[in-house]
Amino acid sequence: QVQLIESGGGLVQAGGSLRLSCAAPGRTFGSAVMAWFRQAPGKEREFVALHWIGGSTDYADSAEGRFTISEDSAKNTVYLQMNSLKPEDTAIYYCAAHYRGNYYSTSSYQYWGQGTQVTVSS
Numbered sequence: 334q335v336q337l338i339e340s341g342g343g344l345v346q347a348g349g350s351l352r353l354s355c356a357a358p359g360r361t362f363g364s365a366v367m368a369w370f371r372q373a374p375g376k377e378r379e380f381v382a383l384h385w386i387g388g389s390t391d392y393a394d395s396a397e398g399r400f401t402i403s404e405d406s407a408k409n410t411v412y413l414q415m416n417s418l419k420p421e422d423t424a425i426y427y428c429a430a431h432y433r434g435n436y437y438s439t440s441s442y443q444y445w446g447q448g449t450q451v452t453v454s455s
Contacts, residue, residue, distance in 0.1 A: 366430075431443070
C-alpha cells in the first residue's frame, strides 16, 4: 500500500513561513508528478503546486511568488515552502501522487496523504 506522509503544518502569524514535507517511502508507484492541494472549511479541495520528476513546477495563482515546491529524490520527499502566509492560506494541506489526466484536478490523483493543518492568524 502506498503511503504519503505529510508533516510540518502548524499555527503561524500572517507574514510568517512554514515548510511542509511529504514523505513517500519506497516510492515505487511510478508517478512522475507530485502535487500539493489544500482544502479550507466549507470549500472544495484546490490545487496549490505541482512538481514534475524532471524538476519543472507549476503553481496556482494564489501560490505563485510565495510558495515553492521541491523534491529530494534521495529521500523520496516533496516539500512545500510557504512564505508570506496570509489568513486565507488557512486550510488542510494534502500531498498527492498523480495517476493520469488533468494535473490540476483532484480526480487525477491516485494516492493522497492524510493532510496537515495550516492555520494563519491575522
